[in-house]
Amino acid sequence: MATPDLLFNLRNLFYLGAYQAAINNSDVPGLDADAAAERDTIVFRSYIALGSYQLVISEIDSSAATSLQAVKLLALYLTGDKEGAISSLKEWLSDSAIGSNPVLRLIAGTIFMHEQDYNEALKHTHSGGTLDLHALNVQIFIKMHRSDYAEKQLKIMQQTDEDHTLTQLANAWLDIAVGGSKIREAYLIFQDFAEKYPMTGMVLNGKAVCCMHMGSFEEAETLLLEALNKDAKDPETLANLIVCNLHLGKPSSRFLRIDMLQPLLSDLICCDKVFPAT
Numbered sequence: 001m002a003t004p005d006l007l008f009n010l011r012n013l014f015y016l017g018a019y020q021a022a023i024n025n026s027d028v029p030g031l032d033a034d035a036a037a038e039r040d041t042i043v044f045r046s047y048i049a050l051g052s053y054q055l056v057i058s059e060i061d062s063s064a065a066t067s068l069q070a071v072k073l074l075a076l077y078l079t080g081d082k083e084g085a086i087s088s089l090k091e092w093l094s095d096s097a098i099g100s101n102p103v104l105r106l107i108a109g110t111i112f113m114h115e116q117d118y119n120e121a122l123k124h125t126h127s128g129g130t131l132d133l134h135a136l137n138v139q140i141f142i143k144m145h146r147s148d149y150a151e152k153q154l155k156i157m158q159q160t161d162e163d164h165t166l167t168q169l170a171n172a173w174l175d176i177a178v179g180g181s182k183i184r185e186a187y188l189i190f191q192d193f194a195e196k197y198p199m200t201g202m203v204l205n206g207k208a209v210c211c212m213h214m215g216s217f218e219e220a221e222t223l224l225l226e227a228l229n230k231d232a233k234d235p236e237t238l239a240n241l242i243v244c245n246l247h248l249g250k251p252s253s254r255f256l257r258i259d260m261l262q263p264l265l266s267d268l269i270c271c272d273k274v275f276p277a278t
Contacts, residue, residue: 135153212247
């Protein structure tokens with residue numbers, strides 16, 4: 001009999017953008033040391049997603065596991081200590097004892113994707129090994145406008161676990177990047193998430209982006225306003241509302257918060273193809 005995956009629900013909450021819920025539901029009994037470390041990694045990544053960088057920095061000390069130290073590096077990077085974080089990251093990646101750690105490689109890929117240094121990101125993520133790394137590869141290849149390589153990564157994920165939340169999300173990202181008839185398929189993936197799990201801003205934005213691609217801007221606006229009610233400062237929601245209102249002929253200046261739009265470099269919903277060319 002297979003051992004139950006005690007962190008299944010916690011991972012799903014994180015993957016779908018329910019970060020506060022992941023934090024609130026992180027008290028999972030019966031975890032061994034490895035699972036407890038993974039739980040803590042998810043919790044601290046959730047805090048980072050909510051912008052609580054200093055909390056992560058202050059609570060992860062030098063004795064913590066490599067995976068947690070890697071998460072702390074991401075928090076340091078996002079506070080503005082980019083040079084220091086990248087320097088430490090490169091040093092750790094070159095250490096044969098810890099350089100192959102999958103979370104460290106994931107954080108490396110994330111940071112170098114922020115830097116728009118996609119070749120450097122892929123240097124540390126391309127070999128995969130976990131669904132998280134393959135999903136990040138899908139995002140990186142989409143950023144590079146190489147949907148053919150992204151599709152190869154997706155196929156690996158599907159062979160591993162076709163129904164996994166990350167596999168389905170990666171499928172939706174790629175469908176949006178490819179466009180055309182694939183947009184409807186992406187919409188159905190987000191709709192399935194909406195029916196199975198609590199609605200999150202990420203899922204609402206995913207559905208809204210699909211609606212905009214299909215020309216249904218009024219439906220997209222409804223979805224995005226619902227997302228705005230969940231998080232009035234979410235940069236993806238604000239950016240998508242600007243695009244949506246431009247198409248609807250409505251004023252969008254109240255959504256134009258430059259300070260909030262900066263984090264779009266790390267967007268998880270691949271909405272860059274919705275934006276008008278500049």
